[in-house]
Amino acid sequence: MDHDNYSDAYIRDILVRHRAIATVGASPKPSRPSYFVMKYLLTKGFDVIPVNPGHASSTILDQHVFATLGDIAKPVDIVDIFRNASAVLAVTHEAIRIGAKVVWMQLGVRNDEAARLAEIAGLKVVMNRCPKIEYGRLSGEIGWAGVNSRMLSSKRPLLGSGGGQQRALRKED
């Protein structure tokens, strides 16, 4: 796996296949990246599960906050890590233990040892990427901000549910 260059198909497959995403290091502060990544993913129909021991049993964006991944009673597909690289290994061990399918490290976070471990256990790994940016890029929404999506398509974009300014992901594009 080339962790410097993920193919669009690899990222798209992760985002269209999975719904339950645990956000480790979730913050209740609206100015923090984790907060609006969660807010965005909720509008795209993801089941967002915040994890933060400092805010356990409170809610963020109306979602119950769990202290650890192990406390979540339902299956988790993606573990999105908003923590420093040094904290990633422990989170990855836990992600493997609860049967997650994907370990996703947020923009600016990379831990190759944890990635190797997760891949040996059969999980997919994404490092140093943001699921909001990737969803926005692959759906074409990010182009509204003048961002280079690196996507070319002669197909009409897929409109999302819930409003005129919402786009969705096709399985194939």
Add this chain to the structure above:
Amino acid sequence: MSEERKPGFNTLAIHAGAQPDASTGARVTPIYQTTSFVFDDVDHAAALFNLETFGNIYSRIMNPTQAVLEERLAALEGGTAALAVASGHAAQAVVFHTLLEPGDEFIAARQLYGGSVNQFGQAFAKFDWTVKWADTTDAESFRAAVTPKTRAIFVESVANPGGIITDLEAISAVAREARVPLIVDNTLATPYLTKPKEYGADIIVHSLTKFLGGHGNSIGGAIVDCGTFDWMGSGRYPSLTAPCPSYHGMILGETFGNFAFAIACRVLGLRDLGPAISPMNAFLILTGVETLPLRMQRHCDNAVQVAEWLSGHDQIAWVNYAGLPENEFYGLAQRYCPAGAGSVFTFGLKGGYEAGIALVSNVQLFSHLANIGDTRSLIIHPASTTHRQLADDQRERAGAGADVVRLSIGLEDVDDIIADLDQALAAV
């Protein structure tokens, strides 16, 4: 297109950023001639204002026609994002508004377009931003101008109108040592001829009015974020690294990663200074960009023939075109823009100032006006027009002395272009 294939420049010039319209299927990008966009609901409105989701609010800040142009330009320059604004000057104002605080300095090549010399030296002084001039042909002069207050270095890849090709790699090395971004005005070259990011540029600015639009019908400007500068690591650019009071304490550099500079230019500089591009101009420029590769090559092919012809004319003292092998910048041109040295160049008339005035009066195909990068061939005598506000020594340093005539060679038949100069010179 398949994942592994990287589309070529011609393909990007036509397709980047432009899917068919989501609601109507219109294949050509529509002109979204509207000031505002309805919110889906109150939560959606809040999310847009807080930068929590992507979408359109108000055409002073973003517009879907403009957005296609922005993504196209980012793709052509190899950048992460772009911002289109009302003019090239607006692009520069927004870039420096994002980078500088009162009391800060930047270093700029003194051989810039005269309008930039005015903007940097005079208008910016009112914001307490100080420009230090350096010589674009001498990277050491930039190194010597660096102080603890330096926050950026600014050059033109191909200087207007001096015919100079800037050694971008040498100057980007100075910028890296000083830990400041290198800003390159790539207007005269366009990304068809050279891609400054490949030589170390961090930010690219354009006057879209020129070759990118290419048809002389619309004023526009653009900022391209190359995604290469580490704002968070630097900590010297508070617009990107300090909590932003108007966005609930968001830190733009942290939130938007390698396209944070373009976002900061939009959500602070463009929002607050207001130089938005009109959707109509964005559309016209976008249409121009589709044929950029074809046009630029013809511009260059015509220019080199005209320059060769002028070189052999007995009323001409000198021709300064980097596409001629005898030119001092020919080597740099071969390195940085091997497909051609652009179509804007200068020459000197043995008859001096009076001959310059006579020549621009005698032409019949060439248009005497203050623009470059049009389908039409253009002529100007800088000393009596674009550069007349500058002092004599500034004019000389900018390559716009009394005997200098500047041409922007168009897309007409080259024989007709040469014939017009021939008859006009005969009447001088």
